[in-house]
Amino acid sequence: MNKIVNKVKNGLMGELNFPGDKSVSHRSVMLSALGASPVRIVNFLNAEDTLSTAKIMGQLGAKIEFVGDTELIVTGNGLHGLNAPTAILDAGNSGTTLRLLMGLLSGANIAAEFTGDASLSKRPMKRIITPLSTMGANIESTDGKLPIRIKKSEGLKGVTYEMPMASAQLKSALLLAGLFANGKTTVIEPAVSRDHTERMLAAFGASILRGENSVTIEPAKELIAPENILVPSDISSAAYFMVAALIIPNSDVILKDIGVNPTRTGIIDVLKKMGGNIELNNKRTVCGEEIADIRVRSSKLSGVTFGKEIMGRLIDEIPIIAVAAAFADGKTVVKDAGELRVKETDRIKAIATSFNKLAKGMIEETENGFVVTGKLPINFAAADSFNDHRIAMSLAILGAAAKGVEIENSESVNISYPGFYDTLEKF
């Protein structure tokens, strides 16, 4: 479906609320399903990706009851209480669902078959299959891709695994498998990636030991579910409005209750380095995750260069950082971002192709990143989201701050932020 987003005429003002964090929402249902008492999850992200996880946890025997749009009660049957599913498990578009559950089901020794949509079927799963197989898992795939079958094994043994890339999905898959393994499992990271799994596992009573660049989990007998989990609002969704407020004149907004876990705040560091006027207020910790209200005002931005030192802390925000760079003085150079080529689409190619439809020559693609030339004239044009939610939302902000845009495959925003266009159209 095509969608026209118009130029925003006035600055962004007032307070904005955002849906729950996608990563935390996935993990809240998965871990609650391994407890033995009801967990009330508040500010759960009601979007396609997280609903894929909730549906699968239901197929595995957990009781999932929605008590409102964004509130649900999950009741598990204990750590060893998952049932073998009777139907194929469909992870849809969601890499987090598939990868984390490959680890969980291999650990729990539950036979299951996974499928997913066209995008997920192209994404690499060998990075998960290889270490899980070393632990003893029995996984069949189609050359490292979907469809994937988890078969019964003789049980897993704990290993020490040095990850070849900074990936929270891989780290989490191994930690979830490690819950059930014989002996400790240690995962060594080449760079920081989001740590929601470690935090939530610890909150459920698992024995987690964190080193500077490693995490060790001991096998657990049971998990102790908390009564409530409050999911922070998603910094990755707020990021679109953070950048919109910076680049649209006369803006002054407060983004409420945003998750500011330091493994996720690379976007704030980069935007501040570009000259962004961003203030974190009312910082507090809720259910083991830091949250804050973020004030953002229109700012004069300059180009920056960044790469591997920060990549894991802002990987999902690269498309919207490219939009900020389009309005900055000078060039912005994004390096060491090769992981973008294996996201929901090849995001480097998508940014280059679609952004250049609005501003010819603005993005120059490199092997593992791209260069943005700021302050080129930006025109109205049609451009494809390539069915990628983050490309659709970034195009919308690029157009809203310029002369408008027609987004092809605009409905992809439903993966992580179904109310996105409604919020944008308030301005």
Ligand code: S3P
């Ligand atoms: C996620 C981890 C990241 C991120 C994805 C969500 C998670 O992927 O891009 O959107 O919830 O663990 P990688 O693990 O591939 O870096």
